[in-house]
Amino acid sequence: MIEVGRVCMKTAGREAGKFCVILDVMEDGYVLVTGPKAATTVKRRKCSLHHVEPTPETVKIKKNATDDEVLAAYKQAGLFSKFGTKEPTAKDVEKAKDAERKRATKAKEEKAKPKAEKKEDKPEEKKAEPKKEEIKKEEKPKPKAEKKEKPKAEKKPAKSAAKKTTKKAKK
Amino acid sequence: MPTPAQRTRSFRKDRVTTPGGKVKIHYSKKQPGIAKCGNCKKPLSGVPRKLPTELKKLKKTQKRPDRPYGGTLCSPCTKAKMKSKNMERWEND
Structure with missing residues (x-):
């Protein structure tokens, strides 16, 4: 059932219940899929076979066909009426294309820039924090140690002396 | 009193x-009860257990998973439902 040009329904995720077409069958149980986005809101993406349910419909498409070719194939097969959706206008197609371009450019910029910045930022913060802790640690324990030493020295002999006196008195 | x-x-x-x-x-x-799946009655993940006044302050995406039947059915039940829908759709053709 699963081949290039088979129309499928997605069964998992935000695109569950929407239709798509298989463009390529990869190894390890994965599939390349598009709605296209202008027609059925399914992005062009890699998808697991567990998340796809085949339908009896097929479309004549080459392997790795573009979204425009898929739309033309839909028109020939008359699938829009079967899906219960309208044909996407030229504006819708352009919108979808622009959105994909913007995403691609953003992803490229993010890949290039922030990694270098993050590496520089993180070690500085780490260096700055431990210094404060070290200073605090150095300041705090000294007075505590002094306080602890003094009362212990005073109390212990007093208690022991008191005990001794009571014991002696009992005897 | x-x-x-x-x-x-x-x-x-x-x-x-x-x-x-x-x-x-x-x-x-x-405290309000845990949200459960309408089909299998298992507790739903991704739905916060809070009073309605606190739920109002959250964003829409923080209240339920972003998928059809999100917040009412669990993910395996939605999958089964979609599969059955697909079967029914093409039976008559």
Whole structure:
């Protein structure tokens, strides 16, 4: 059932219940899929076979066909009426294309820039924090140690002396 | 005495011993139940367990998973439902 040009329904995720077409069958149980986005809101993406349910419909498409070719194939097969959706206008197609371009450019910029910045930022913060802790640690324990030493020295002999006196008195 | 608004069973009563040794009752709203799947009755993940006033402050994406039947059916049940829908759709053709 699963081949290039088979129309499928997605069964998992935000695109569950929407239709798509298989463009390529990869190894390890994965599939390349598009709605296209202008027609059925399914992005062009890699998808697991567990998340796809085949339908009896097929479309004549080459392997790795573009979204425009898929739309033309839909028109020939008359699938829009079967899906219960309208044909996407030229504006819708352009919108979808622009959105994909913007995403691609953003992803490229993010890949290039922030990694270098993050590496520089993180070690500085780490260096700055431990210094404060070290200073605090150095300041705090000294007075505590002094306080602890003094009362212990005073109390212990007093208690022991008191005990001794009571014991002696009992005897 | 509690305030009139607190004199209902929808309030939880916590017994608290004060530093003076007295036992006082503190009133607090009961926690709402866990959201469950409408089909298999298993607890849903991704749906917060909060009072409606607190739920109002959250964003839409923080209240339920972003998928059809999100917040009412669990993910395996939605998958089964989609599969059955697909089968029904093409039976008559």
